[in-house]
Amino acid sequence: MHRVVVVGAGFAGLSAARSLIGRPVEVTIVDQRNFHTFQPLLYEVATAGLESGDVAYPIRVIFGKAQNVTYRFATATGVDWGRGDVLLAGTRPLPFDSLILASGATAAFFGIPGAAEHSFPLYTLTDARRLRDHVLRRLEDVDAHPEAEARGALTFVVVGGGPTGVEVAGALAELLDVAVRHDGFGFARRSGRVVLVDALDRLLTPFRESAASYAAATLAGRGVELMLGHVVRTVTGEGVELEDGTVIPTRTVVWAGGVTVERTVVSDIGAETGPNGRLAVRPDLSLVDHEDAYAVGDAGAVPWGPEEPGRVCPQVAQVAIQSGAHAARQVLRRLAGEATEPFRYADKGIMATIGRRAAIAQFPGGRVVRGTLGWLAWLGLHLVYLIGFRNKVVVLVNWSWRYLSWGSGPRIIVNDRAEDRPTPLGPDDDPPL
Numbered sequence: 001m002h003r004v005v006v007v008g009a010g011f012a013g014l015s016a017a018r019s020l021i022g023r024p025v026e027v028t029i030v031d032q033r034n035f036h037t038f039q040p041l042l043y044e045v046a047t048a049g050l051e052s053g054d055v056a057y058p059i060r061v062i063f064g065k066a067q068n069v070t071y072r073f074a075t076a077t078g079v080d081w082g083r084g085d086v087l088l089a090g091t092r093p094l095p096f097d098s099l100i101l102a103s104g105a106t107a108a109f110f111g112i113p114g115a116a117e118h119s120f121p122l123y124t125l126t127d128a129r130r131l132r133d134h135v136l137r138r139l140e141d142v143d144a145h146p147e148a149e150a151r152g153a154l155t156f157v158v159v160g161g162g163p164t165g166v167e168v169a170g171a172l173a174e175l176l177d178v179a180v181r182h183d184g185f186g187f188a189r190r191s192g193r194v195v196l197v198d199a200l201d202r203l204l205t206p207f208r209e210s211a212a213s214y215a216a217a218t219l220a221g222r223g224v225e226l227m228l229g230h231v232v233r234t235v236t237g238e239g240v241e242l243e244d245g246t247v248i249p250t251r252t253v254v255w256a257g258g259v260t261v262e263r264t265v266v267s268d269i270g271a272e273t274g275p276n277g278r279l280a281v282r283p284d285l286s287l288v289d290h291e292d293a294y295a296v297g298d299a300g301a302v303p304w305g306p307e308e309p310g311r312v313c314p315q316v317a318q319v320a321i322q323s324g325a326h327a328a329r330q331v332l333r334r335l336a337g338e339a340t341e342p343f344r345y346a347d348k349g350i351m352a353t354i355g356r357r358a359a360i361a362q363f364p365g366g367r368v369v370r371g372t373l374g375w376l377a378w379l380g381l382h383l384v385y386l387i388g389f390r391n392k393v394v395v396l397v398n399w400s401w402r403y404l405s406w407g408s409g410p411r412i413i414v415n416d417r418a419e420d421r422p423t424p425l426g427p428d429d430d431p432p433l
């Protein structure tokens with residue numbers, strides 16, 4: 001039986017493996033975590049809106065009934081192209097006849113001094129849990145030691161004005177509102193600052209100017225301070241320094257500045273790379289130097305389609321889902337002796353939420369829906385794509401409950417022992433005040 005190995009169980013890997021269920025191939029899906037993460041809702045975990053399990057789903061459960069798909073809990077470290085093996089950390093290599101690389105990306109710090117050490121990226125569930133614990137601890141610090149406020153304990157700086165930065169900033173402002181109103185903290189709401197910094201002079205660059213202005217006005221109306229056109233020079237445990245010399249004292253820098261495939265397995269694959277280090281692919285998504293291997297989702301430089309030569313797709317969920325399924329279809333076509341087909345991205349538009357009853361949905365023609373309607377569209381779409389029926393129900397109930405009651409939400413500091421805290425790339429999250 002033809003052996004297909006899929007590296008990564010994100011949107012792209014899941015889509016590829018699901019497309020191969022019941023087909024005449026033996027599929028192994030490898031992931032370093034035993035669950036799929038729904039990244040678009042990580043910010044809700046980080047700001048105590050949802051629980052971790054609501055945005056993650058066990059991979060074994062997804063493929064439990066699929067006879068020809070097995071899951072391997074392992075970290076891929078490279079590929080032996082000569083032997084046709086995926087190399088796995090600490091265990092025997094996994095042979096393949098076809099390979100689908102869907103290992104995603106990670107946070108980009110652009111070499112800014114201190115950013116990797118002292119800021120909080122938001123890319124994994126661990127990142128989200130760490131940020132939530134950290135933010136809630138800062139509220140407790142200021143409640144117990146009001147003097148900590150002057151040292152930035154209640155100032156939350158978000159770097160990056162893309163969809164993730166906008167979502168986090170809006171949700172942090174809401175968290176402060178709710179916590180002050182319902183949780184009996186001794187400080188005033190105005191003591192809490194949320195500052196969004198971006199080098200560009202507008203938010204949400206993929207969106208139309210009108211949508212970006214709406215997002216900026218809504219955030220400002222909710223108390224978020226916008227510092228657009230400001231470049232971050234350094235990040236330390238005590239604050240952020242901007243290029244113009246401004247220093248913002250803070251203990252919390254959320255890094256939403258962009259993504260990269262550096263520091264992921266893509267750098268160790270030994271295959272040609274293209275824009276931003278993403279794997280270079282042919283129109284059918286096979287690697288330019290290995291026709292039996294495909295790169296999909298954030299890991300690959302996925303072309304928009306033959307009609308727009310040279311245009312590369314953005315690193316978003318729809319591209320991952322569509323490219324994963326496309327690569328799976330090409331594996332089957334080659335197996336059947338048929339010619340492969342070029343990938344064509346079907347653009348379904350883009351969305352971003354700013355918070356309660358405020359979101360933007362921009363359709364392919366450029367039409368923008370915003371406000372409550374945009375927010376309802378955003379909620380509905382996220383529920384559709386969230387993996388697992390239980391998670392859909394839990395998230396819907398949670399959202400509805402929070403909408404009606406304001407006060408609810410898992411404002412729980414889980415990681416209370418310093419030695420328990422995973423800090424793969426970031427700081428010790430509890431600097432002495």
Ligand SMILES: Cc1cc2nc3c(=O)[nH]c(=O)nc-3n(C[C@H](O)[C@H](O)[C@H](O)COP(=O)(O)OP(=O)(O)OC[C@H]3O[C@@H](n4cnc5c(N)ncnc54)[C@H](O)[C@@H]3O)c2cc1C
Nearest residue numbers: 008010011012031032039040076104297298315316317320
């Ligand atoms: C905070 C955040 C919010 C986002 N919001 C949106 C949004 O609202 N809308 C939207 O369209 N897009 C959004 N995106 C982007 C979207 O989530 C990504 O484009 C999408 O997840 C890419 O899918 P992927 O399968 O390529 O990679 P991923 O989803 O990153 O999956 C990669 C998988 O590979 C695994 N993996 C990585 N390396 C290895 C290895 N060496 N060995 C084994 N396994 C490995 C990882 O554990 C992971 O499960 C957001 C991203 C983030 C981080």
